Amino acid sequence: MNLESRKLVFIFLFLLVGIVFIGRLFYMQVIDDKWIERAGEVAKRKIIIKPPRGILYDRNKQKVVANKTYYNLMFVEDDIKDFDTVAFSKLIGISVDSIEQRFAQIKKSLDRRTRSKKTGNDTVVNDYRTYLPHAFLKELSANEMAEIATELPDFKGFYEHAISMRDYPSPHGANIFGYLNEINATELNADRRFYNVGDFIGRTGLEKYYEFSLRGQKGVKVILSSARGKRVDNFADGKLDTNAQQGPPLHLGIDIDLQAYGEKLMENKLGSVVAIEPSTGEILAMVSAPSFDPNMMVGTRNIRKNYRKLYNDSLKPFYPRPLAAEYPPGSIFKIIQALVGLQEEVITENTGFPCTQSLVGCHNHPPASNVAKSIQYSCNPYYYHLVKRIIQQGKEKSIFKDAAIGLSLWETYMKSFGLGIKPETDIFGLRSGVIPNVEFYNHWYGEYRWAFSTIRSNSIGQGEVKLTPLQMANLAAIIANDGYYYEPHLVKSMGDDGPLDKFLVKKKSMVDPQHFAVVKEGMRDAVNEPYGTARRARIDDIVVAGKTGTAQNPHGEDHSVFMAFAPLDNPKIAIAVFVENAGFGGTWAAPIASLMMEKYLKGEITNTYKEQRILDKNFIANDE
Template sequence: MRKLLLPSLIIVAASLLVIRIFYLQVIDDSFKLKSDNNAIKIKYDYPERGYIYDRNGKLLVANQASYDIMVIPRELKNTDTLEFCQLLNITKEDFIKKIEKAKIYSPRLPSVFLPQLNKSEFAAFQEKIRKFEGFYFQKRSLRDYEVDSGANIFGFITQVNEKLVAKNPYYNSGDLIGRQGVEESYEDILRGIKGVKYIQKDKYNREIGSFKEGRYDTIAVQGEDINLTIDAELQKYGEELMINKRGGIVAIEPKTGEILALVTAPSYDPSILVGRQRSKNYTKLYHDSIAKPLYDRGLLAEYPPGSPFKILTGLVALQEGVVNEQTTFMCNHGFAYAPGRFQRCHCGGGPRDLHVGIYKSCNAYFSNVYLRTIGKYKSSPYAVDVWSNHIKSFGLGQFMGYDLPTGKKGKAPTSKTYKKMYPDWGWSGKTIISNAIGQGEVLMTPIQLANMMAAVANEGYYYTPHIIKKIEGKKIDTKFTTKHVTTIDKKYFKPMISGLFDVYNLGTAAGLRVEGIDICGKTGTAENFAKIDGKRVQLKDHSIFVAFAPKDNPKIAIAILVENGGFGATIAGPIASLMIEKYLRKKITRTDLETRILNTSLQAQYAKLGGLSEDIKLELRKNDSILKSKTVIPKIKIDSTKEN
């Protein structure tokens, strides 16, 4: 038996190998299609991308036909270069450069020679393409924008790079892919499935019919349509209000976490990134280091939240039991929290409890409250971790998990933060007291501010903010329907909401009321400084505002930040009132506020403050030709110390 074992194994292995080779060579010849077979030509049929609609079914993004001129370098013969270049309005140098690039990719495989011809360009060249062997048209589908807003939400379509082609077998050279926004987040759903045809060729390179009678051919499948949570009219209105300003607006439906508007300013018309001028226009946007129109300030910009953060300071103190609604602190237009150190306050002075402290935005009240919270743990370095864990439960200091491809964590400082900052000496609540009023080391993005207000509106819970509402034939990710509960008990939100309501009635936003709509809100103003030409220059304060409405059964929570906009009630506050009324009523009654905001331009503020150099001024003039919002400002590093 032992003598037969080895021969038997050899015979069995050889038999299996022969069977496998027979299957691959005779029965299954699909591997032939993956090689560069000179006798087979592969043609792709590209599907339309899925359409994009808003929450109300309004069409936002459709498709339009486009044509790429493809080239197979090996098949070029007797090309009249001069006539070819004249037809396509390119130089001979461009022609040579593109052909050389195609040869490097592959002499035998097609490459994109000139992408995204429109119908008129295609028609002019189509009449004479027969004269240019080795060139052919590839029909594709480009985006056709039905609106001129929401560029940061949609993203754009661009050609895949060689790295992605090597990594993902679905894509070939010249294929299009979504970048940024929902085009990137939902690429696999929107792109569809391209069809493939295998064409048999004879020895003279002539097409003679389908390979294997079309056995391996497939048809194109259109991409799935999607509905966004965005309200198109609200989005457009928000972008109009932010023209000639710099900052962001984020509006969320509290009960669902659906993003109603995501505005960044300055912005641009999404249609400029379609067609043969796409690359040129994108380059201008990309290299605009002053206005940074491709930088989504609603998701990426991290700011000290200022006075809106007092909401969390108060809630944490209530939860920790260090104060109650009746606890009172005296404000003498300021608060001396350490020898020789003084925190200013502009609320008018007098005794302050939680309710008055909120609607008058009293620095002294919330600084005392914060010290009591940290002091509860006898100034232990880890006391700040207790506080930090509470504020993290509102989505701060972390990526929020929304369905857009970009974002920042913000900052919720912990004991590790301060051990690193102060390695050689001790620190206490008095050292880090600026956290109490949203200064210090606390940083938040506008979407985190809006989500914080959604959690307050819901009295203690929120859903992960998201921009997808519906995918045709599919369910959205369950993480967007999972409730997140904060560490603050529900009972503590009612007194806080009462104070926020009186911000509009008795406090810092009393002049921004909208008759018939009960709005709860909070103003914020933050000083900021910049280093320009080596000098520390004070720029105009940032204007911040957060709100939700109606007070009972809230339908919208919103955060607005306008850089260098002044007091919170000056620009950000009116924008909040207008956006809330626009969403709830579909019309505006506070036309006085609307007129003022639409006519407010901060461009002179951005251009003049800080002593801009001549090089920067020249760059500002260049930007005017492409941006929807002409907002410009030098890069700044925020150093905020004042709140109101």
């Protein structure tokens, strides 16, 4: 065999390998897209950018819920070099031991329990990575950060990271705005596409109801990430990036100054003030007393400090009284009874009833010779007679059957005034109040075993009937509007959009407009005429119409109730004030409502004596 020809074997080998390599390279690089996808999987990393939350403005364009920049002190363990713990402990003001503890704590917080598929045993996996950033200190204020910032460059591996948190320029309206808290597991699982562990989410109030708008749209920044998870460059020159969009601003119907004033008046008292603009249904103020400074619930540091304290407070500052507290309305309920009576034609404007005090207690007043006077004097027996006519219309021979028919009819009236049903407004935590109906009494007494006399207390707003302060205010608005209302709501417009569609629907009560004049007359006289029960609600040069209530209750002193609207001929504000255990409605609730209306309509208080009397009064101290 010719050995020289064996060089061909070598050349053949070289050519074979060369051709196979070029073929393989052509396939990998030109034909097969698999590797480009794989490269993307390996090197592309999406950074989610969450915008600051939408801003809330009051009706006068004042910022009421804003954002403020806070700072997290971050570190990357791999980048920490020549760490002088003593100097660092001095800088951030914690002991050297605490620094070590904090590092250990961060590591431990990333422990995750997993169940082994093979053995079924729980094992702990730690997700801490030395090359990823972690927060050493969280939520430092700008001032706190400024103290550290100058010396921070001396500590390699530590850096500041700005975050956005809520800020309340005016420390009022906590029960309206609600607060944010770190997302919990249920909320996280409900929307994993948006939220991540550690995100804040609206927990109560408007923050919760408008969460989907306020949180905005997250942006995505696609970066080229190194094997150690660090940003190397923008991916594809940022072509795949999308910008984060801040949620639209919410413009509220709230007048923050009025809200603040209401909270001031209600200091040291328990109860609610709800003011509504009758022509739109916008809530002007909604005071829940006692309240708290919403800044107390910003960020985990504050929440950890304050939540338990507020939650355990015996006066329940978290309890949204205007929405959820169901009270017997007392005499303010007479207004609606009168309206139903007129509509049902069981009485006329000039029907008079004797003040038969043997039926139900009353106070001394001139005879209630017509509807207006019955309101002015708030005559209890008058309404006993009146509601008896509504309930027992004589359509059935049996008074029991007759009462059932009457009550059913009455119930539909009540519902048309938004009572006994949950308002469909833009806040959570609402209750429906109680309008007792046929089933309700059948359940209590048995079918056909009750009649008007059994349920007569309801005539004057006692007994089983219960209203929330929001419903009371809305009742005032309905009267001001001669029979219709818009669902009371907080948000006037969201960005460029008007209010939610459901707030543009005009809801009509079953009482025709012509019946309201006489009722309004009575309410005007209650405030402005002698023997009127609400004379403390009088405002010079503004005609106020109002109705007091004094709600008996099993918890002690009567509740002081008042509902009103003003001015009479062109109502701009309808209001309900409820002060728990404060006694007669005309004494406390009426002047508070009067001050609120004056403040709103005139912008100033003329009767400082009246104001001072309210401010000085402390019902909470009396209780204790």
